Amino acid sequence: MSTISRDEVARVAALARIDLRPDEVDRLAGELDVIVESIARVSEVATPDVPATSHPLPLTNVFRDDVPEPALPVQDVLAGAPQQEDGRFAVPQILGEE
């Protein structure tokens, strides 16, 4: 079972969109290793004949009538935004290209 190297931590942190300082990458590489090893034990008993359970209680799809419900007032929602403009969320440029 592969374990998590420093490079791997940096790669996964980028996927998770979390900026890590170099010392954080070092520490996490050591700590995550232990957990990944413990998790390898799971595969000992998770044999192909065992079905997976995704949810504690069996539920089929839950539907409601297709009737509009009132939404939250726009100003209430925007009140918690880091930045707003003209009744909308103001966000940084989405695409990286200049």
Place this chain on the structure above:
Amino acid sequence: MTNDLTRLSASDLASALAAEEVSSVEATQAHLDRITAVDGDVHAFLHVASEEALETAARVDARRAAGEEVHPLAGVPIAVKDVVVTKGLPTTAGSKILENWVPPYDATLVERIKAAGLPILGKTNMDEFAMGSSTEHSAFGNTKNPWDLERIPGGSGGGSAAAVAAFEAPLAIGTDTGGSIRQPGAVTGTVGVKPTYGGVSRYGLIAMASSLDQAGPVTRTVLDAALLHELIGGHDPHDSTSIDEPVPGVVEAARQGASGDLAGLRVGVVKELSGEGYQAGVSARFDESLEQLRALGAEVVEVSCPSFAYALDAYYLIMPAEASSNLAKFDGMRFGLRVEPAEGPVTAERVMSATRGAGFGDEVKRRVILGTYALSAGYYDAYYGSAQKVRTLIQRDFAAAFAKADVLVSPTAPTTAFKFGEKLDDPLAMYLNDIATIPANLAGVPGMSVPNGLSDDGLPVGFQILAPAKADDRMYRVGAALEAALESRWGGPLLSQAPDLKTTELAR
């Protein structure tokens, strides 16, 4: 009846309010005063909502005075864990990323609390996003255990448990993903209940692991837990995983249990949740409680749940995987913190990374990264998929055990409260706190922790009772019976043996 209103159980306070012997304003003010007096040391609260609580109290008093029919718990103050959104009250989930955020809506359980007229005293401290067993991962400082201020109050819901244990609130709300209601209950000498998954709406809970999270009551007595469970439980169309059936008869079961007759009840001791790793005083109290249950007429049998050995491993795969997905919403765009990168282009993606780097604490980063790893290409089947298979095995173990016993029991936590810092640098040691509580979350079954004495170190121990899904009433019956028997032996509640907290003079 004591004249200190903060010492009353919620049930007794509710009776006094109904009889108009005291007003809700008096009761609420007494708890606010207690918070002022002791919370500087205990730090159970992140935010105290004095004004709003007193307004609610005054409204309930006026309605009662006008002869209106009100909810039995109307006017009884309550504290709410800060992972539950409250309209108009700051909600941080213990994270810098949500510092000062005020939600625009109420969680369903908060709506029910407000509709019933319970004054909300404030929001309680917790490990950041409920990730931890000690509150040491809160971005806003530790909560202290009222039994010993140098020790942890458990976690993640250490604030709610400590608030109730320190008589700052008679009722509190907790959430339990792997034991965050029950383990704090055990180490603070209070009662904590995780209902059946889907028994209480998750709408408005800031999610950690959606297939495991469940909100429930944190109280000083089993009956109080039942009263609160009944209030917050039941179907909610806003939560598609909410059970569309009536709440089990938990209040009636608690009252019946208190009469002390357990004749014909089969109690299963889970072999795998005892022995090695359990503190001697914890095991001794557990054995005495079994004797007590036998004396009340219960039949004690041993059951084996071999797959529980893999529960912790499966949990620490499923939980981070789901958490990494749930926490993706903290992107610095619509709410909470936004941090721009120190250099380079300010794009949404880079702002998101900078925001999360600055806003998330160590444990949250650890779990989100682990979960992202487990879900990333090439690992999904081996990790998340395998963990879900262990869930099936654990459910099978529970099914087999519940064929032999009506309830299952174990110590709630392997040790009493440890000192701050003791396990902070060892994630696995920290995770072992939850070894007895996690199986219930993986299987969705309900669990309760009831105080069952003090260990050799003079600190409280908890007794865990597990019941089959949707049979929450069974654990209330057993919990109330055990509580009544133990309290008659102790000559009062366990908390009356807790040391007095130093109080700060009120400047009023």
